[in-house]
Structure formats: C-alpha cells, structure tokens
C-alpha cells in the first residue's frame with residue numbers, strides 16, 4: 001500500500017548567532033533582512049508551505065519578521081519567549097513554563113492576528129511539565145521530540161533527551177503527563193525526523209553526504225509507514241557573519257563541556273553558512289519534490305490527517 005507522503009519543513013526563528021555562538025539583536029536584524037528573504041524565495045520556488053516557530057523575543061524586536069511569512073501560507077508557531085540557556089523548558093518550573101508559553105503566544109497572535117497553536121521548544125529542551133504547560137497555555141501541537149535521535153551530550157539537556165530514544169516515530173496524541181509517550185491527552189506531538197543522527201539543517205550543512213543517505217532512509221520510511229518528514233532549519237544559518245571578528249562564547253565552566261558544547265561544536269557549526277547553505281537546502285527540497293511529497297505546514301498536516309478538527 002502506498003501512503004500519502006508529507007514533508008513538513010519547519011523553521012526556528014531566533015537571534016542566535018552561530019558565528020559568535022551567542023544571542024545578538026544584530027543577528028536578529030540580519031535574519032530579518034537576509035536569512036528570511038532567502039528562505040521565503042526558496043519555499044516560493046517549490047510551492048512549499050511550512051511552519052515558522054518564532055521566539056517572542058525576536059517577534060517583539062522585529063514584528064515584521066512574523067508578518068512577512070503570512071502572505072505565503074506559512075504557519076506562525078511559537079519557539080518560546082526567550083532562547084537564553086537559563087530559560088530552557090527542561091529546567092523552568094511549571095508556572096514559569098506556562099507564563100513563557102502564554103506570553104509568546106500573545107505576542108505572536110497580536111502581531112499576526114492569527115491563533116497560534118503550535119510550539120517547538122528552544123533547543124528542543126522540554127520536561128514532563130511541558131505537556132501540562134502547553135495545554136494550560138492553549139496550544140494544541142508540539143514538535144519538540146526527535147524520536148530516536150541520540151545527541152551524545154553535545155547539546156544542552158543531554159540526559160532528558162535520552163527520552164527521545166523510546167518516543168514513538170509517527171505523530172501521536174501525547175499522554176497528559178509526558179510528551180514522550182502516547183496517551184489520550186489533548187496535545188498532538190509531531191516528532192522531528194531523526195535516525196540516531198539528527199536529520200536537520202545543521203547536520204546537512206556539516207555532513208551533506210551523510211544527510212543524502214539519511215534522506216533516502218526517511219523517504220523509504222514515509223512510503224512504508226506514512227511518517228511525515230519533519231525537517232528543522234533556521235534562517236540564521238543562511239546569513240554570513242564571517243567578516244566579523246569572532247570570539248567563541250563559553251557557556252560552561254566545565255572544561256569537557258566547553259570542549260564538546262562550545263569549541264568543537266562551534267568549529268563544526270559554521271560550515272557552509274550563508275548562501276552556500278541555501279544551495280544545500282535546495283537539494284533536500286528538490287529530492288522530496290521529485291518524489292512527490294506534499295509540502296505543508298504542521299497545522300495543516302494535523303487537519304488533513306484528522307488529528308485536529
């Protein structure tokens with residue numbers, strides 16, 4: 001039996017500078033003026049409808065960044081209020097999670113005039129309270145779980161991310177107590193695509209050959225099981241700040257953590273940034289286009305598949 005094949009391209013919009021390894025308003029401005037237009041043109045070329053998850057912070061700073069995606073039929077989703085390491089959803093208490101979720105939703109709804117129901121956690125950091133907080137704050141869809149992705153402690157929240165290894169692969173209704181488990185809760189989880197290796201634009205830029213193998217596996221799985229491709233990209237990858245003097249910002253005092261999370265990670269993460277990254281991303285899109293995948297945003301996917309009424 002052949003299943004209908006969906007490709008859900010998604011974008012996390014934030015002020016993170018990959019080059020400087022820190023959050024910067026100036027980077028947010030470049031995302032608005034350079035990264036977003038490149039991405040929007042690319043999507044228009046292939047008639048892609050996607051979901052943009054904005055931090056409340058960047059939306060407040062440059063409201064036009066939210067408005068610019070709407071004429072194309074893209075969905076506006078929330079990427080939390082702030083991308084600060086201290087504001088990770090895996091370490092915030094429940095009441096602060098609710099507050100962050102409500103505030104970012106309100107900011108985005110005020111700007112867009114649309115109801116915002118989809119969420120992706122900054123750095124995909126969530127805990128068991130996040131399922132409760134999302135419902136409480138009025139969200140219906142989460143896309144923060146990367147089933148079967150193994151990060152080997154190279155990203156924050158490494159231990160909690162081990163929950164990904166046992167999370168279901170196909171979209172599911174979550175348990176009311178955990179995003180990582182199926183249940184009869186009100187929330188829909190649309191997991192990010194991964195094998196053990198993350199399938200997202202960072203890996204794509206650093207190891208394009210590996211991604212080419214992975215995309216075939218994902219396409220095969222989509223054909224067999226109906227699992228949608230859920231690809232994660234960031235407009236801040238399509239800007240070039242390499243003309244600026246670079247200081248690698250250290251986020252930890254532990255020398256091993258500094259090596260893995262800052263020095264090594266930063267060296268790798270700057271590969272193929274800017275317009276070169278767009279070219280690589282286009283190959284990904286062309287592959288799924290030729291295989292007759294339907295590109296839609298996450299909310300529309302949930303409507304079409306009956307998860308959402």
Ligand SMILES: [Zn+2]
Nearest residue numbers: 012014122123
């Ligand atoms: Zn992010």
